[in-house]
Amino acid sequence: MLSSNANANASPHPPASRARVTWWATLGVIACLLLLAACGGSSSTAGTSGAATIPLSTSSFSGTTSVTIKAGQAVTFTSNGTHDLVIGTNGHFSAENGAPSGLNSSGGVAFSPGDTKTIVFPSAGTFPITCTIHPSMQATIKVTP
Numbered sequence: 851m852l853s854s855n856a857n858a859n860a861s862p863h864p865p866a867s868r869a870r871v872t873w874w875a876t877l878g879v880i881a882c883l884l885l886l887a888a889c890g891g892s893s894s895t896a897g898t899s900g901a902a903t904i905p906l907s908t909s910s911f912s913g914t915t916s917v918t919i920k921a922g923q924a925v926t927f928t929s930n931g932t933h934d935l936v937i938g939t940n941g942h943f944s945a946e947n948g949a950p951s952g953l954n955s956s957g958g959v960a961f962s963p964g965d966t967k968t969i970v971f972p973s974a975g976t977f978p979i980t981c982t983i984h985p986s987m988q989a990t991i992k993v994t995p
């Protein structure tokens with residue numbers, strides 16, 4: 851009788867502690883996933899408002915002209931001159947599927963000295979960017995999925 855009572859008391863324990871271990875393991879997995887997500891987000895958007903910055907001087911791109919970002923991220927253009935950026939090469943607009951709508955039109959995106967514009971690239975692809983005012987200006991935005 852004593853032993854059967856002890857057994858009755860002892861037997862509920864293992865399942866209960868196993869359930870508790872599973873609960874903590876689940877919590878741990880969720881915490882790890884959250885940490886990974888937080889790290890991925892912060893490292894890819896660190897710095898400016900865009901994932902990458904391309905500076906424009908008075909008549910040319912200055913600094914980085916080739917950047918790689920992920921779909922949905924943005925590139926920030928900072929301008930010290932007057933420019934009109936479009937998708938294309940040698941100053942000529944040439945539409946590309948999935949390019950940001952502002953750049954993907956012959957009107958382009960106009961910059962005045964002092965302008966900073968952040969443009970989101972929603973879709974994967976490789977997008978050449980030129981300036982209709984300065985045809986020698988050429989940059990490339992590579993967008994990964």
Ligand SMILES: [Cu+2]
Nearest residue numbers: 933981983984
């Ligand atoms: Cu220009």
